[in-house]
Amino acid sequence: MIQTYSIAVLGGDGIGPEVVAEGLKVLRAVEARVPGVNYRFVAHSVGAAEFLHSGDPLSAATLEKIKEADAILLGAMGLPEVRWPSGVEMTPQIDLREKLDLYNGVRPIKLLHETHTPLKGYGGAAGKPIDFVIVRENCEGLFSERLTPRPAGRDFETDTMKITRRGAERICREAFKLAQSRRKLCTLVDKANVLPSMAFLRKIFDEVARDFPDVRTERVYVDAMALFLVQRPETFDVMVTENMFGDILSDLAAGIIGGMGMAPSADIGDDYAVFQPSHGTAPTIAGKGIANPIATILSVAMMLAWLGHPESIRGARLIERAVERVLADPAHRTADIGGKLSTAQMGNLVCQALT
Ligand code: ATP
Numbered sequence: 001m002i003q004t005y006s007i008a009v010l011g012g013d014g015i016g017p018e019v020v021a022e023g024l025k026v027l028r029a030v031e032a033r034v035p036g037v038n039y040r041f042v043a044h045s046v047g048a049a050e051f052l053h054s055g056d057p058l059s060a061a062t063l064e065k066i067k068e069a070d071a072i073l074l075g076a077m078g079l080p081e082v083r084w085p086s087g088v089e090m091t092p093q094i095d096l097r098e099k100l101d102l103y104n105g106v107r108p109i110k111l112l113h114e115t116h117t118p119l120k121g122y123g124g125a126a127g128k129p130i131d132f133v134i135v136r137e138n139c140e141g142l143f144s145e146r147l148t149p150r151p152a153g154r155d156f157e158t159d160t161m162k163i164t165r166r167g168a169e170r171i172c173r174e175a176f177k178l179a180q181s182r183r184k185l186c187t188l189v190d191k192a193n194v195l196p197s198m199a200f201l202r203k204i205f206d207e208v209a210r211d212f213p214d215v216r217t218e219r220v221y222v223d224a225m226a227l228f229l230v231q232r233p234e235t236f237d238v239m240v241t242e243n244m245f246g247d248i249l250s251d252l253a254a255g256i257i258g259g260m261g262m263a264p265s266a267d268i269g270d271d272y273a274v275f276q277p278s279h280g281t282a283p284t285i286a287g288k289g290i291a292n293p294i295a296t297i298l299s300v301a302m303m304l305a306w307l308g309h310p311e312s313i314r315g316a317r318l319i320e321r322a323v324e325r326v327l328a329d330p331a332h333r334t335a336d337i338g339g340k341l342s343t344a345q346m347g348n349l350v351c352q353a354l355t
Contacts, residue, residue, distance in 0.1 A: 014281025016075025136246025
């Protein structure tokens with residue numbers, strides 16, 4: 001019997017729809033090669049453009065429809081010129097994480113070709129590999145009170161670093177489980193030397209660690225991690241951290257494997273999951289057809305693996321191998337990684353390499 005999965009497609013703003021189009025193209029090509037699983041796409045308008053159109057970037061009715069899907073594929077959302085009265089941008093992608101309780105932000109960082117990294121001695125046959133995963137807590141931390149209404153006219157503002165036992169336990173547990181399936185090293189990134197909230201996070205990390213005796217542990221301050229990600233990224237396997245720290249380190253980590261266009265991600269909860277490139281809407285290159293779709297295509301692979309059907313998992317591996325095969329040829333590059341290919345040309349090459 002053929003299994004059909006419905007995929008909610010949220011292209012969003014800026015380059016979001018351009019890279020999602022390539023992700024869907026690759027998914028259709030996978031469907032043609034891997035029998036037994038079909039994908040039904042249901043598009044929804046969410047984001048800054050939707051706000052300009054209807055006054056709501058993510059309506060309650062749209063959210064209910066999105067929740068009917070088996071998985072959610074998202075491009076990017078928000079535009080610098082479209083802001084709330086408080087001055088912050090529309091961020092329905094963050095609203096979705098909170099509303100669907102997608103606490104587990106999984107950001108794989110893998111160097112796919114030596115020419116993509118600004119670091120010396122990494123990648124290629126003789127170089128050191130870069131292959132680790134940032135597990136970012138998505139639903140609390142420093143982002144947690146961003147939507148709390150504030151009295152107008154005050155001459156101060158505060159944002160609270162909120163760490164709950166439940167939130168810390170579940171994200172640490174996910175990180176340890178992931179480490180168990182990889183090289184069995186789990187690194188906590190915190191600021192436990194200064195902030196009581198972080199000392200609390202460390203205490204819970206240590207408690208959870210006792211349930212995973214086969215996983216080695218490390219504890220690294222976030223400022224030191226910024227240094228180590230440049231000096232010795234090959235030494236990490238899974239790192240788990242607070243929401244804002246994970247946000248910042250994800251961009252740094254993407255920088256050492258070729259930039260934002262190379263970094264996929266998944267935001268996973270107990271009932272729903274959203275798959276999206278780690279990058280934002282990149283307004284300066286939007287509409288030019290030059291954005292790198294690889295992060296989105298690899299996010300599609302993460303989605304297929306997460307769906308968990310043996311044939312969708314096979315599809316995920318096909319995509320990963322195709323991307324590696326395409327990027328093995330240094331002529332196959334979009335502008336961000338030093339080439340001339342368009343977004344669509346890169347998507348076409350990945351489709352052709354799906355064998
Ligand atoms: P956000 O705040 O929404 O996460 P950001 O401030 O991190 O967004 P991005 O939109 O991710 O910013 O862009 C960061 C830089 O990376 C910009 O120079 C942008 O042009 C570039 N960039 C991002 N995504 C891509 C892509 N897919 N292809 C090429 N360049 C990209």
